[in-house]
Amino acid sequence: MNCEIIAVGTEILLGDILNTNAQYLSRELSALGVSVFHQCVVGDNEQRLIEAIKTSYNRSDMIILTGGLGPTEDDITKETVAKALSINLVYHKESYERIVEYFKNRYMSPTNEKQAYVLENSTVLQNNNGTAPGCLYEQNGKTVVILPGPPFEMQPMFEDYVKPFIMKKNGGIIKSKFIRVFGIGESNAEYLLKDIIQNQTNPTVAPYAKKTESTFRITAKANNENEADSLITDMSEKIYNILGDAVYGEDDDTLQSVLVKLLQENSLKISFAESCTAGLIASKIGEISGASDVFCESYITYSNEAKHRLVDVDERIIAEYGAVSSQTAIAMANGVRSASCSDIGISVTGISGPTGGSKEKPVGLTYIGVSYMDISRAYKFVFKGDRNKNRELAAYNALNIARLTILGKDVYNDLH
């Protein structure tokens, strides 16, 4: 089965908003085994939209349109699909009642009423996050789906209605799992998994490049959920055996959520002494609800004087080895661990750039220190990005080093 995606909206053609819906839908369709050969964007213009709908309808099994379901006169998707494919629009009482309820104690413009009209003989897709219902319409072996534009309305509607519809059409079950990988470089991870990737049938393994880490999506087709789970588990184990500790989590895990969980499970507290990252690492811990179980205080020791005064780095160390050195990083990590009475202290000191580099100590040179139990060490990196890329890389590597140290695993000094 193949599907085309049509995003409707002049604001996309003006560059006012980014068309993330196309990527979301393409990913989901791909994981469901549906091919996408065309994506396009059309404005709020009846003639061009009719043209796009007819072209897509003629060459594909399925079209998904997003956007243009609002109450204004620029919102013409449903009306235009109806016109292009000679379908009637009919009043849907339930949708109207939901719209009225949505506006409860507030003014409801009469133009909102038009949102309660749907394609005749379609399946109405309820919108639990907005006023506009979607439609799923089948005719002559083709399917036309109309979804709202805002992602927080569109995605749940796709998940709740369109995905099960496709799965039912395919027969059987399709399930996915994301494997989260950090620390060995994206092309390295793909290289290590090349036999799996080249020989994949079912499940499939798709690499998703991300900014600072790698992700692999395992997708299994099966007759039922248990079989799908079993295929996914087998493939996950194959990947774990190859990538080892570079796999830090699955699905919605992040390095910080995994670290906080690990600290919670081991009743440990963590603190950071951050120089160049300037609070970036601590702020990622702060993203995690429940962080206060494992995190009470942290320091940004941006100047040499602050490194000395706040986390007890001996001035002679800085004088002899420099602020950006393994010796200073180790002293910072030990110092923050004591000063904050934490179980594990992590430090970062580096030259993010663009200025500050030299031949001996180039821009990107960064040391990450760790102090935990009887471990006192620093890891050296030379990052190759711009200032903020280098700081991001330092922050993620710091979280990863904390994770691996607590797990008692080796840290791979992968130079990005």
Add this chain to the structure above:
Amino acid sequence: MNCEIIAVGTEILLGDILNTNAQYLSRELSALGVSVFHQCVVGDNEQRLIEAIKTSYNRSDMIILTGGLGPTEDDITKETVAKALSINLVYHKESYERIVEYFKNRYMSPTNEKQAYVLENSTVLQNNNGTAPGCLYEQNGKTVVILPGPPFEMQPMFEDYVKPFIMKKNGGIIKSKFIRVFGIGESNAEYLLKDIIQNQTNPTVAPYAKKTESTFRITAKANNENEADSLITDMSEKIYNILGDAVYGEDDDTLQSVLVKLLQENSLKISFAESCTAGLIASKIGEISGASDVFCESYITYSNEAKHRLVDVDERIIAEYGAVSSQTAIAMANGVRSASCSDIGISVTGISGPTGGSKEKPVGLTYIGVSYMDISRAYKFVFKGDRNKNRELAAYNALNIARLTILGKDVYNDLH
């Protein structure tokens, strides 16, 4: 003049990458007065790409294609444009030499050679950030532009070659300036500027919604640069007179870059005592090269005990008013200012959520404290987002409060 954008790449159709090029080009073209009625994505498939090129060529004045200029056999854009429009490909010696130079001491696969072929009689667009040159080809009043896929290669090439080309075709000059606004809410800013926006001719004023702030792009067309600048300056002044201190900068300014500059100009040092933001504010200061002039140390006082021990908040204040209170925020701001010997101390204490709220102190309740000269005060907010949205809003408001306080201006307590 109208233009279509064709993004080439199966990875976009698989949802592996987000098509940001379409948004960038649409924005730039819109600012240049060029209409975009169609955007589409096609895979690395010759037949479908030929179809897309021919369709676009027939209905538009200009096509811009991005992607598919790499060295692999899946990279077919140039070859396919040549085929679709019956143009020869010719060897471009200068491009070949640049490619060889790029690979200098590294292995260069022979497949890289194909990147040195260009459309006959086209203008070759030099790539200063990668190996693949672009092409700009004119025929029968139509223009076809081929650009690389990676944004950091495509954008400079567009800026350096395509933009001047379009401006020359338009005749005259087109210049833009972004006005950066924070603190009064996007719909409020638009409302305040509604007369300007409704009556716009030249220059135009386009609102760009951003996550936590508003931006307005002023675009002027004129016969020469001086005239354009003059039109822009006049319009900027109109906007400043209406929006006042909510305008914090222009073009590439960010709240943090503007604040750092202000601190530098006034020889001031700043520190933060962060609770819920957990380092987010300090890390934004750390983004700015030169921050060390104005920033030496900062604290994350996540627990009540840390608020007491690190920034001297009296335990009785926390006991009586709670950690999330104006009294605690003021004490934290005063405390961090003394402890760090800074000129200005900023504090944040709040309930980011999703847990921790109550009837009296709901999720989103946040106090931002400021201690500067003889000023010791706290501002109350009730943010309405999820955990991380609330933390982002707190961080940006903290930066803005620091800015306005140093400028001696009032702070608008806009509840987002």
